[in-house]
Amino acid sequence: MLQQTRVAVVAERYQEFLRRFPTLVSLALAPEQDVLAVWSGLGYYRRARMLHKAAQFVSTNLGGNLPAKAEELKLLPGIGAYTAAAVASIAHGEAVAVVDGNVERVLCRIAGWEAGSRKGGGAALRRKIEELARRLLDRARPGDWNQAMMELGATVCTPRNPQCMACPLMKECKTRGEHKTPRRAPMTSRVVAYALSVRTSTAPGKRRGPSMREVLLEQRPAEVTVMPGMWELPALLHSEVPATELRMTVRHAIMQVNYYARIRTVFEDDAAAITAAGGERRWVSLREAAGMALTGLTRKVLVRAHLVAMPAAEAIARRRGRAVV
DNA sequence: TATCCGTGGAT
DNA sequence: TATCCAAGGAT
Numbered sequence: 001m002l003q004q005t006r007v008a009v010v011a012e013r014y015q016e017f018l019r020r021f022p023t024l025v026s027l028a029l030a031p032e033q034d035v036l037a038v039w040s041g042l043g044y045y046r047r048a049r050m051l052h053k054a055a056q057f058v059s060t061n062l063g064g065n066l067p068a069k070a071e072e073l074k075l076l077p078g079i080g081a082y083t084a085a086a087v088a089s090i091a092h093g094e095a096v097a098v099v100d101g102n103v104e105r106v107l108c109r110i111a112g113w114e115a116g117s118r119k120g121g122g123a124a125l126r127r128k129i130e131e132l133a134r135r136l137l138d139r140a141r142p143g144d145w146n147q148a149m150m151e152l153g154a155t156v157c158t159p160r161n162p163q164c165m166a167c168p169l170m171k172e173c174k175t176r177g178e179h180k181t182p183r184r185a186p187m188t189s190r191v192v193a194y195a196l197s198v199r200t201s202t203a204p205g206k207r208r209g210p211s212m213r214e215v216l217l218e219q220r221p222a223e224v225t226v227m228p229g230m231w232e233l234p235a236l237l238h239s240e241v242p243a244t245e246l247r248m249t250v251r252h253a254i255m256q257v258n259y260y261a262r263i264r265t266v267f268e269d270d271a272a273a274i275t276a277a278g279g280e281r282r283w284v285s286l287r288e289a290a291g292m293a294l295t296g297l298t299r300k301v302l303v304r305a306h307l308v309a310m311p312a313a314e315a316i317a318r319r320r321g322r323a324v325v
Numbered sequence: 326t327a328t329c330c331g332t333g334g335a336t
Numbered sequence: 337t338a339t340c341c342a343a344g345g346a347t
Contacts, residue, residue: 043331
């Protein structure tokens with residue numbers, strides 16, 4: 001979860017994930033859609049799929065025992081150099097150096113190297129960074145050292161406005177926090193529209209059964225590159241939405257694109273006519289929808305429309321006012 | 326090797 | 337409001 005995702009965000013979702021999948025075997029045996037559902041809103045869903053596959057591999061081929069060595073951990077799907085080193089050093093005390101985005105920035109500033117401003121040469125610089133990380137590593141307490149390096153980058157040697165006056169390495173640092181980072185592509189904006197179609201249905205076979213509300217959802221095809229297999233509100237072909245049918249507008253940033261999503265109230269009868277062709281489309285009870293692999297945008301809309309309750313972890317965090325590790 | 330994959334919090 | 341970018345990995 002911590003791959004490219006902030007600690008504060010993960011802290012909310014981590015406990016929920018462990019409650020749902022308390023053991024490696026329970027994760028391995030779960031349907032992929034259930035894993036994605038618990039991951040819903042965290043993004044980078046490939047991480048969830050690979051974690052699932054890793055659990056299955058360990059369960060099937062390694063007798064359920066997760067490797068302890070970094071070199072063996074690296075063989076599992078979704079575990080690269082960073083995660084392997086982090087687990088091996090922190091959990092098992094192996095003397096391997098962690099290089100994450102924070103460490104890379106810290107070391108480049110200390111050594112006076114310029115990171116990635118030129119295309120190419122990235123691999124050579126990367127090797128120098130890893131070599132320096134290995135050389136500096138406290139081999140007696142590798143886990144603590146690695147966490148300290150990452151924490152230094154996260155709290156003091158920050159990308160912008162580094163707190164050099166509070167830095168224990170100020171005297172050793174070549175750059176005192178000056179550090180050119182490569183220019184990023186500018187953000188773009190896109191206006192899109194989705195159908196929010198809700199109907200009330202009665203349980204079949206019951207004369208006066210309890211009615212329940214259902215929402216129309218669509219599953220993204222398995223072939224798409226973005227969020228395959230996830231469920232979302234049906235996309236509309238046209239972004240123009242009459243004011244009377246505009247339920248809400250949601251901004252949803254994905255990578256470098258700001259999506260301004262217009263949510264259109266759609267009556268049941270019209271839904272089929274105006275939705276774009278996609279994957280499977282299903283009427284789903286609100287209760288069921290809350291536990292499905294929804295995209296972040298869809299989850300956000302359903303919560304804001306008071307159709308599904310806020311996920312428990314979010315509600316708790318909001319009550320406390322802050323995420324708690 | 327450059328690119329792609331999601332999201333939300335900080336600034 | 338707009339921009340940046342995070343405890344990366346696979347392809």
